[in-house]
Amino acid sequence: MNQNQDVMDFIAAVKEPWQAEQCVQxxxxxxxxxxxxxxxxxxxxxxFLRNGKYAAVISTSKDAVSFTIFNATELQLPEGMFDGPPERKTIKLRQGQAVDAGLLSSLVSQAAAAL
Structure with missing residues (x-):
């Protein structure tokens, strides 16, 4: 894994343990x-970038972890799970909400394939 120290520091500084765990995942x-x-x-x-172009971004807020997938125009997304304009879609994960790793992995892979 190509790890960036600044990203590792960001995750280490996340105050809520559940948010840090979601960021790691x-x-x-x-x-x-x-x-x-x-x-x-x-x-x-x-x-997160592929060929110098944005593929995804993680951010935290008071009560959620947001995960944005770029280049999402062609993705088939589950109804009501993601928000945002067609080119980038964001899911907000809240405490106790499980991350569907298989779904997100598939979507990120599909979106990044064209970058």
Missing amino acids: LREIVHQSIPEVQERLQYKKPH
Whole structure:
């Protein structure tokens, strides 16, 4: 895994343990879905890139962890699970909500394939 120290520091600084766990899991999903992914901290959030183009981003808020998938126009998304404009879709995960790793991995892989 191509790990960036700034991204590792971001996750380590997340105050809520459940949010930190989700960040770690989402990061692993991205790395498994895009083997050549590059990560960096940008705009104070972990961004994941393929061929220099945004593939995904993780952010945290008071009560959620948001995961945005870029290049999402062609994706078949489950109804009501994601928000945002056609080119980027965001899912907000709340405490106690399980991450569907298989679904997210498939979506990230599909979206990044064209980058």
